[in-house]
Amino acid sequence: xxxxxxxxxxxxxxxxxxxxxxxxxxxxxxxxxxxxxxxxxxxxxxxxxxxxxxxxxxxxxxxxxxxxxxxxxxxxxxxxxxxxxxxxxxxxxxxxxxxxxxxxxxxxxxxxxxxxxxxxxxxxxxxxxxxxxxxxxxxxxxxxxxxxxxxxxxxxxxxxxxxxxxxxxxxxxxxxxxxxxxxxxxxxxxxxxxxxxxxxxxxxxxxxxxxxxxxxxxxxxxxxxxxxxxxxxxxxxxxxxxxxxxxxxxxxxxxxxxxxxxxxxxxxxxxxxxxxxxxxxxxxxxxxxxxxxxxxxxxxxxxxxxxxxxxxxxxxxxxxxxxxxxxxxxxxxxxxxxxxxxxxxxxxxxxxxxxxxxxxxxxxxxxxxxxxxxxxxxxxxxxxxxxxxxxxxxxxxxxxxxxxxxxxxxxxxxxxxxxxxxxxxxxxxxxxxxxxxxxxxxxxxxxxxxxxxxxxxxxxxxxxxxxxxxxxxxxxxxxxxxxxxxxxxxxxxxxxxxxxxxxxxxxxxxxxxxxxxxxxxxxxxxxxxxxxxxxxxxxxxxxxxxxxxxxxxxxxxxxxxxxxxxxxxxxxxxxxxxxxxxxxxxxxxxxxxxxxxxxxxxxxxxxxxxxxxxxxxxxxxxxxxxxxxxxx
Amino acid sequence: xxxxxxxxxxxxxxxxxxxxxxxxxxxxxxxxxxxxxxxxxxxxxxxxxxxxxxxxxxxxxxxxxxxxxxxxxxxxxxxxxxxxxxxxxxxxxxxxxxxxxxxxxxxxxxxxxxxxxxxxxxxxxxxxxxxxxxxxxxxxxxxxxxxxxxxxxxxxxxxxxxxxxxxxxxxxxxxxxxxxxxxxxxxxxxxxxxxxxxxxxxxxxxxxxxxxxxxxxxxxxxxxxxxxxxxxxxxxxxxxxxxxxxxxxxxxxxxxxxxxxxxxxxxxxxxxxxxxxxxxxxxxxxxxxxxxxxxxxxxxxxxxxxxxxxxxxxxxxxxxxx
Numbered sequence: 001x002x003x004x005x006x007x008x009x010x011x012x013x014x015x016x017x018x019x020x021x022x023x024x025x026x027x028x029x030x031x032x033x034x035x036x037x038x039x040x041x042x043x044x045x046x047x048x049x050x051x052x053x054x055x056x057x058x059x060x061x062x063x064x065x066x067x068x069x070x071x072x073x074x075x076x077x078x079x080x081x082x083x084x085x086x087x088x089x090x091x092x093x094x095x096x097x098x099x100x101x102x103x104x105x106x107x108x109x110x111x112x113x114x115x116x117x118x119x120x121x122x123x124x125x126x127x128x129x130x131x132x133x134x135x136x137x138x139x140x141x142x143x144x145x146x147x148x149x150x151x152x153x154x155x156x157x158x159x160x161x162x163x164x165x166x167x168x169x170x171x172x173x174x175x176x177x178x179x180x181x182x183x184x185x186x187x188x189x190x191x192x193x194x195x196x197x198x199x200x201x202x203x204x205x206x207x208x209x210x211x212x213x214x215x216x217x218x219x220x221x222x223x224x225x226x227x228x229x230x231x232x233x234x235x236x237x238x239x240x241x242x243x244x245x246x247x248x249x250x251x252x253x254x255x256x257x258x259x260x261x262x263x264x265x266x267x268x269x270x271x272x273x274x275x276x277x278x279x280x281x282x283x284x285x286x287x288x289x290x291x292x293x294x295x296x297x298x299x300x301x302x303x304x305x306x307x308x309x310x311x312x313x314x315x316x317x318x319x320x321x322x323x324x325x326x327x328x329x330x331x332x333x334x335x336x337x338x339x340x341x342x343x344x345x346x347x348x349x350x351x352x353x354x355x356x357x358x359x360x361x362x363x364x365x366x367x368x369x370x371x372x373x374x375x376x377x378x379x380x381x382x383x384x385x386x387x388x389x390x391x392x393x394x395x396x397x398x399x400x401x402x403x404x405x406x407x408x409x410x411x412x413x414x415x416x417x418x419x420x421x422x423x424x425x426x427x428x429x430x431x432x433x434x435x436x437x438x439x440x441x442x443x444x445x446x447x448x449x450x451x452x453x454x455x456x457x458x459x460x461x462x463x464x465x466x467x468x469x470x471x472x473x474x475x476x477x478x479x480x481x482x483x484x485x486x487x488x489x490x491x492x493x494x495x496x497x498x499x500x501x502x503x504x505x506x507x508x509x510x511x512x513x514x515x516x517x518x519x520x521x522x523x524x525x526x527x528x529x530x531x532x533x534x535x536x537x538x539x540x541x542x543x544x545x546x547x548x549x550x551x552x553x554x555x556x557x558x559x560x561x562x563x564x565x566x567x568x569x570x571x572x573x574x575x576x577x578x579x580x581x582x583x584x585x586x587x588x589x590x591x592x593x594x595x596x597x598x599x600x601x602x603x604x605x606x607x608x609x610x611x612x613x614x615x616x617x618x619x620x621x622x623x624x625x626x627x628x629x630x631x632x
Numbered sequence: 633x634x635x636x637x638x639x640x641x642x643x644x645x646x647x648x649x650x651x652x653x654x655x656x657x658x659x660x661x662x663x664x665x666x667x668x669x670x671x672x673x674x675x676x677x678x679x680x681x682x683x684x685x686x687x688x689x690x691x692x693x694x695x696x697x698x699x700x701x702x703x704x705x706x707x708x709x710x711x712x713x714x715x716x717x718x719x720x721x722x723x724x725x726x727x728x729x730x731x732x733x734x735x736x737x738x739x740x741x742x743x744x745x746x747x748x749x750x751x752x753x754x755x756x757x758x759x760x761x762x763x764x765x766x767x768x769x770x771x772x773x774x775x776x777x778x779x780x781x782x783x784x785x786x787x788x789x790x791x792x793x794x795x796x797x798x799x800x801x802x803x804x805x806x807x808x809x810x811x812x813x814x815x816x817x818x819x820x821x822x823x824x825x826x827x828x829x830x831x832x833x834x835x836x837x838x839x840x841x842x843x844x845x846x847x848x849x850x851x852x853x854x855x856x857x858x859x860x861x862x863x864x865x866x867x868x869x870x871x872x873x874x875x876x877x878x879x880x881x882x883x884x885x886x887x888x889x890x891x892x893x894x895x896x897x898x899x900x901x902x903x904x905x906x907x908x909x910x911x912x913x914x915x916x917x918x919x920x921x922x923x924x925x926x927x928x929x930x931x932x933x934x935x936x937x938x939x940x941x942x943x944x945x946x947x948x949x950x951x952x953x954x
Contacts, residue, residue, distance in 0.1 A: 038805070048717060131683070212728060214802060214905050234806065245901075246799055246901060249787045249791060250791075253792040255798060
């Protein structure tokens with residue numbers, strides 16, 4: 001028995017020794033010599049696919065854009081710039097792209113127009129079959145650009161024939177794939193490929209390793225022919241699925257150089273330490289809106305046992321009056337923590353070439369809203385309830401998805417403001433799928449039983465990515481206001497064939513039309529809150545100027561970074577975008593803490609709290625148990 | 633142990649597993665939403681969405697087509713393709729996540745069992761002593777704390793503050809191909825999540841073991857051993873401890889059954905690429921095939937662990953068999 005116990009004791013010791021050694025090994029982990037320079041970028045999304053056609057996430061776009069060039073890339077202002085093609089020439093019905101003769105893939109194979117014909121050909125084949133590739137997000141860009149036919153007359157020339165002379169052909173987000181690797185795949189087969197690392201590409205870095213749920217590692221493409229060359233030898237995207245807390249700790253620990261998508265509290269904390277971090281509140285290409293159920297406007301249709309609870313929502317004058325009762329700036333300040341911009345027109349300001357402010361802007365004024373409602377025939381009854389033209393008190397149902405805590409706060413504000421007008425609001429959240437089904441009218445096999453939907457949209461580099469939702473033909477699919485206006489449809493068709501200043505003028509007309517007709521009340525334009533460390537890399541550039549360095553269009557910024565330690569004295573950090581206090585706020589030097597000061601402060605707080613809890617708990621426990629022990 | 637007893641338990645386990653398979657099918661289809669809506673791609677036309685539904689077998693009626701198909705494929709080990717991780721078979725996705733979970737939670741359980749049982753035994757044996765007061769107090773504190781509450785201070789102190797360990801993940805990008813170096817790397821990443829999981833589990837074992845030892849201490853055979861003049865430590869180790877272990881078998885078995893489920897909050901906090909994290913991802917994407925597979929594995933492992941507990945129990949305590 002004794003010997004058995006000894007053996008058991010020895011086993012236990014061995015196990016503890018093993019565990020201990022793992023821990024000790026952990027503390028004293030080896031550091032490899034001559035490590036490559038690695039840029040590590042954190043994001044709260046988890047990469048879903050390395051096949052460009054299958055990803056549905058922003059991080060997926062970032063991943064494939066690093067590996068594969070687009071035919072036309074984006075410059076720092078998100079304008080067309082040389083990508084796979086060096087130059088191009090636009091004529092009325094075609095664009096002729098020129099590709100350099102000495103271009104190579106990362107495996108050394110020649111990169112030619114045949115690769116473009118193959119990649120765009122996949123999209124055209126899917127369009128011809130009225131189908132799609134993979135998730136179906138990339139190929140519709142070729143259709144939207146009006147491309148009807150493509151040709152590759154020689155290895156250095158690619159010609160795309162278009163229905164109109166618009167510029168959208170330069171914003172097609174189809175990656176150019178190596179034909180010598182995937183050439184045997186048609187558009188159906190390519191969607192089934194898993195695109196296992198390592199991948200062959202023409203981007204600045206190519207995917208070398210992907211650990212699901214952890215990271216994706218990209219190595220420098222030796223044959224990259226772009227203008228810039230980043231200081232980093234490798235790029236690592238690290239995934240912190242829905243976990244901003246750990247991501248921020250990793251940034252503080254120096255494991256990350258860049259964190260994408262921190263929350264407003266973390267952002268403010270990092271902002272306080274300008275010596276260590278630069279924070280960027282980049283304008284997002286999207287908004288959060290109130291969408292009014294205008295079903296029947298422009299069509300005269302009604303829904304049996306469904307639709308809005310009052311016909312007032314079909315009246316532009318009624319919707320316009322409601323627009324004076326929502327304080328957009330207050331929502332930005334009190335819901336978004338100051339990060340974001342008050343909303344107006346349906347092209348976000350980040351699309352600087354196209355956004356216009358409204359000709360007749362509404363300002364928050366409850367009294368004016370009341371006057372406008374009175375003037376439009378919506379009177380108050382004896383109980384101070386606002387009546388519609390049928391004499392019925394107006395009580396609106398406001399629905400929103402449960403995906404964002406902010407929506408609930410917004411709904412409470414809106415209910416309070418509309419309440420001051422004598423309009424009742426009941427608000428309720430749903431999971432996204434249930435809400436989507438609830439919004440659909442008969443054209444989408446639903447009954448559209450709602451009055452106001454509170455949700456958001458995000459767009460593409462071209463404003464059409466957002467403007468199409470107001471088309472009559474989107475009722476039953478993408479439209480969440482069920483708005484229909486022939487004048488708007490005509491303008492959309494017109495601008496789709498235009499380019500330059502002509503198109504811009506038409507787009508301005510459309511933005512004002514939607515603003516005045518108010519099927520939407522665009523509450524605010526959201527912000528992307530990012531932060532990066534100042535100690536390792538310099539040369540950061542926001543893309544565009546009011547955007548963020550990464551997770552935007554293209555991958556230019558990865559090729560611009562330089563060695564921060566090579567700069568004699570890192571200058572004061574500058575917030576290039578709107579800070580919490582309003583637009584165009586530039587921030588000068590702030591007397592911040594020393595490097596890592598924020599992290600150490602937190603550490604001390606945690607240590608002190610831990611000691612207090614332990615000592616306090618111990619003291620309380622002693623008090624509780626002391627008499628019992630004495631009795632024993 | 634009689635063959636009849638074993639046979640009865642095996643049949644019970646098999647019936648339970650089959651019931652789980654059926655329940656598994658129904659449960660996820662009762663959830664609001666559907667995978668074809670989860671994509672929310674505004675470019676897709678109705679015809680394309682319909683094609684998608686056909687591809688995933690969602691166009692057929694739930695009963696009998698989808699159910700029969702599901703049962704047939706499950707029984708043959710074909711768990712289908714993941715909707716979120718496109719193109720990858722579910723078995724591949726699940727197996728990839730199972731290793732990290734087994735490593736983290738398995739090792740965490742092992743440490744917690746050893747330390748928890750030793751601490752609980754010592755606390756109960758010398759009730760009111762120093763070990764009891766400190767050990768029981770600390771056990772209660774950690775027992776009542778969720779993993780993320782334990783984990784986040786560990787990250788703040790030992791990763792962000794002292795830089796001793798990485799904040800999260802399981803391996804470093806571009807890790808060495810050398811096996812020893814790879815083990816070192818995983819070891820470094822493992823320390824903090826392992827500490828969080830172990831601390832969280834020690835409390836449960838310690839508290840139960842303490843109660844069990846206190847009960848055993850009053851037994852006649854312990855008194856007899858004392859009367860015979862045996863050393864106190866010897867009585868604890870050779871007589872009281874083995875008998876007090878009996879109730880622990882159930883707790884250990886149930887906990888071991890959940891090892892594969894992972895500790896969702898612990899995995900999320902440390903972005904540990906295990907089944908817990910995968911479950912959250914699959915839920916968000918309404919990935920039916922993946923969710924079904926995960927829940928099936930969890931349920932089956934719990935059933936098997938309970939079966940093992942029944943068998944071990946019948947060995948340890950002959951009264952159970954009768």
